Amino acid sequence: MGSKTPENERRNGGSEPSSSTNANDTGGEPRGAHLSRDGDGTVGDDGDDDGDDDHEAGVTTVSLTGQPASETTSNKKNKKRKKSKKKSSSLQQSSPPRVPLTDLFPSGQYPVGEIQSYAPVENTARTTSEEIRYNGRTHLENDSFLNDYRKAAEIHRQVRRWTQETARPGKTLMEIADGIDDGVRALLDNDGLAPGAGLVSGMGFPTGLALNNCVAHYTPNPGQKDIILKSSDVMKVDFGVHINGWIVDSAFTMSFDPTYDSLLAAVKDSTNTGIKTAGIDVRISDVSAAIQEVMESYEVEINGKTYPVKPVRNLSGHNIKQYQIHGGKSIPFIKTRDQTKMEEGEIFACETFGSTGRGTTFDGPGVYGYGKDPFAPKKITSHLASARSLYQKINENFGTIVFCRRYLERLGVERYLAGMNNLVSQGVVEMYPPLMDIEGSYSAQFEHFPNSTITAVAPGPAAAAALPVECRPSRQRDRRCRVWCGSPWGR
Numbered sequence: 040m041g042s043k044t045p046e047n048e049r050r051n052g053g054s055e056p057s058s059s060t061n062a063n064d065t066g067g068e069p070r071g072a073h074l075s076r077d078g079d080g081t082v083g084d085d086g087d088d089d090g091d092d093d094h095e096a097g098v099t100t101v102s103l104t105g106q107p108a109s110e111t112t113s114n115k116k117n118k119k120r121k122k123s124k125k126k127s128s129s130l131q132q133s134s135p136p137r138v139p140l141t142d143l144f145p146s147g148q149y150p151v152g153e154i155q156s157y158a159p160v161e162n163t164a165r166t167t168s169e170e171i172r173y174n175g176r177t178h179l180e181n182d183s184f185l186n187d188y189r190k191a192a193e194i195h196r197q198v199r200r201w202t203q204e205t206a207r208p209g210k211t212l213m214e215i216a217d218g219i220d221d222g223v224r225a226l227l228d229n230d231g232l233a234p235g236a237g238l239v240s241g242m243g244f245p246t247g248l249a250l251n252n253c254v255a256h257y258t259p260n261p262g263q264k265d266i267i268l269k270s271s272d273v274m275k276v277d278f279g280v281h282i283n284g285w286i287v288d289s290a291f292t293m294s295f296d297p298t299y300d301s302l303l304a305a306v307k308d309s310t311n312t313g314i315k316t317a318g319i320d321v322r323i324s325d326v327s328a329a330i331q332e333v334m335e336s337y338e339v340e341i342n343g344k345t346y347p348v349k350p351v352r353n354l355s356g357h358n359i360k361q362y363q364i365h366g367g368k369s370i371p372f373i374k375t376r377d378q379t380k381m382e383e384g385e386i387f388a389c390e391t392f393g394s395t396g397r398g399t400t401f402d403g404p405g406v407y408g409y410g411k412d413p414f415a416p417k418k419i420t421s422h423l424a425s426a427r428s429l430y431q432k433i434n435e436n437f438g439t440i441v442f443c444r445r446y447l448e449r450l451g452v453e454r455y456l457a458g459m460n461n462l463v464s465q466g467v468v469e470m471y472p473p474l475m476d477i478e479g480s481y482s483a484q485f486e487h488f489p490n491s492t493i494t495a496v497a498p499g500p501a502a503a504a505a506l507p508v509e510c511r512p513s514r515q516r517d518r519r520c521r522v523w524c525g526s527p528w529g530r
Contacts, residue, residue, distance in 0.1 A: 040244045040277055040288055040441070041255045041390055041474075041484065042357040042365040135205070135218055136197050139228035140190055149189035176384035178361065184285070191240075191280040191287040198222040198278075199291065208270040208295060213259040215268070216246045216445070219278050227280070232450065237436040243279020243286035244364050245408040245443035249473070250274055254351060254392055254400050254482045256407035257473045260444040263405070270295045273302070275484040281440065284362035288388040292483040298341055299481060305337030305348040306393040306483040313356070313370065313389045321381050326389075328374035334393050341395065341481070349398030350391065351482070354474070359386045362439045363413055388486060396480025403473035408443040409433075409459065415467040425458035430467070441471065 132138050141147070178184050198219055206215050223242060224230055231237040245258040250272050259266065268274060277290035292303050309330045316329040330350065337348040356370035368379060372391055381387065411433055419430050432452055433442075447455060462468040476482055 040247065040279060040290075040364050040388075041354045041392060042369060043474075044353050044355045044369055044371050132197055134201055136201050136222040137225040140194055140197075140226045141228060144190075144193075147186070149186060149193050151189065152192065172382060178285075178384075187282040188285055188287065191282045191285070194223060194226040195278070195280045195287050195289055197226060198280075199276075199289070202276060203291075203293065206268070206274070206276070206293060208268050208272070210268050211259075211265045212248045212250075212268065213265060215276075216248055216259050219246045219276075220445075223278070223280055227282070231436070234435045237440070238284070238362075238438055240280075240282045241440070242442075242446070243281040243288060244441040245446065247277035247290070247407070248274060249277070249482075249484075252394075252396060252476045252478055252480045252482065253403065253473055254394060254476050255354065255474045255484065256471055257403075257405075258407055258443050258445065260406070261448055262444075273299050273481045273483060275482070277484060277486075279364065281362075284438075284440075285386075286359055286362075286364055286440075288359065288364065288390070288486060290390060290484045290486040292485060299339065299483070301337055301339040302348055302393060302395065302481060302483050303485075305334055305339075306391050307485045308337075309334040309350070309372070309391040309393065310389060310485040313391060317381060317387065317389060319381060319383050322377075323368065323370055323379050323381060324375045324377050326381075327371045330370075330391055331373045334372065334391065337393075339395060339481075346395040348393045348395065351394055351476070352399050354392050354400060356388050356390045356486075359388055364388075364410075364441060390484060390486035392482060392484050394476045394480055394482040396476035396482070398476070400474040400476055403475040405473055406444070407471045407473055408441050409463070410441040410469050410471065411437065411439050412467055412469060413439050419462070419465065419467055421458075421461055421465070423458050423461050425455065426461040427458075429455050429458040430462060433462075433468070 130138060130142055132143065140149070201222060202215070202219055205218070220242060227240045229236055229240050231241045247256060247258055249255050249257040250266070250268075255275065255277065273292060273294045275290060275292050277288075279286050279288045281287070292306065294300075294303060312333045313326050313330045316326045334348055334350045338345050339348060340346075350372035352371070352373055355372065357364070358366035358368040360366035366386075368385070368387075370387065370389060372393075417434065419427065421427050421430075429452065432447075432450065436442075436450060437446075459468065463470050
């Protein structure tokens with residue numbers, strides 16, 4: 040889920056593939072490559088297939104002289120053993136995905152993802168302010184922290200694979216969104232309907248399905264006219280999975296016309312470049328500059344006219360905190376003078392948006408979702424009883440997790456619009472509108488698969504236990520390792 044840049048917040052008031060096998064002429068991956076590898080292969084263990092290792096019981100044992108060993112053995116000819124049945128294969132994921140992940144991984148250990156190394160940054164200070172802040176990030180002392188993240192990443196991976204296989208022109212956006220939501224909840228084995236269940240695990244934010252010049256933050260909601268996906272559409276699919284408030288945020292773009300291959304390649308290449316540049320003690324402005332350089336090196340030809348691919352200037356990637364999809368730090372897609380650094384123990388969603396339009400967004404009509412302010416009080420006073428009861432429902436089921444009208448009505452909440460408008464006017468709940476570029480433009484979005492979360496983990500005891508032996512730091516202050524929750528793009 041993309042965030043608006045701080046500059047944009049001040050300005051706007053605070054609201055946050057086909058089967059060609061050849062690479063396209065402008066670089067990037069071949070069209071359709073993601074369909075063969077974004078799903079990350081078969082789910083779970085394949086199981087041992089012993090084949091037919093039974094032999095015929097009637098075969099006579101022969102001695103070294105060539106004579107039958109005994110009459111008793113030869114009498115066994117007529118007693119044929121029944122062939123043993125082959126071992127049943129391990130449980131596999133269904134389509135649509137409905138098998139809870141705990142059934143596919145009964146050991147409770149989820150796939151360890153990509154681990155990358157980078158050059159250490161020399162620091163002569165004995166104890167830096169960054170290290171002091173790191174000591175305050177107590178979640179890294181929790182042994183289950185990374186395993187929960189890996190579980191959420193595996194769920195995202197499996198649902199994403201199913202979505203890429205089934206989302207096709209002719210389907211409505213409501214069908215696609217409901218399929219993603221249902222898949223996530225089924226794999227979590229938590230329908231989220233009981234009070235408090237949604238705070239344990241669930242959707243990280245409303246499933247985004249933004250088409251064409253709608254850059255981000257669109258989800259189908261009740262009462263809206265059904266939108267049917269067309270073969271000429273470019274669709275951004277952005278959804279999240281959370282476990283105990285730690286959100287896996289990932290997105291990809293689907294198109295069914297090779298015209299837009301260069302646009303998708305530009306944004307994917309930019310995201311990959313940003314991830315390679317990121318790391319502990321890296322200035323965010325350096326990551327932004329690398330993203331911009333790659334993005335602006337692409338162009339796309341549409342209906343005989345060539346358009347440069349522009350980074351969207353007033354959106355950004357972001358860090359993630361527990362129960363907060365936007366944690367306060369931003370990764371713009373254009374170079375800035377900001378000297379803010381990525382620090383140990385922080386989690387970032389490295390996502391990029393590219394557009395053939397102006398490269399800036401404005402608020403579109405309608406509402407994408409709502410999010411409770413992290414600093415809002417537990418209880419409010421309001422002259423509307425509907426606002427008070429709605430606020431209690433939000434606290435019980437979402438907390439500060441962003442939600443949409445579709446999720447409210449699933450819980451049975453009715454006649455809530457007046458109460459919601461009252462909460463928004465009080466400032467305790469924020470409303471998120473769709474974000475648009477000019478009419479006729481096309482935009483794309485990518486985040487690192489499967490979860491885009493760059494988890495920079497310092498070499499404390501819990502982190503060291505999660506690393507392969509060869510990557511474990513030898514000294515307490517060694518910062519050479521960075522852990523990724525999910526697998527690399529190529530899996």
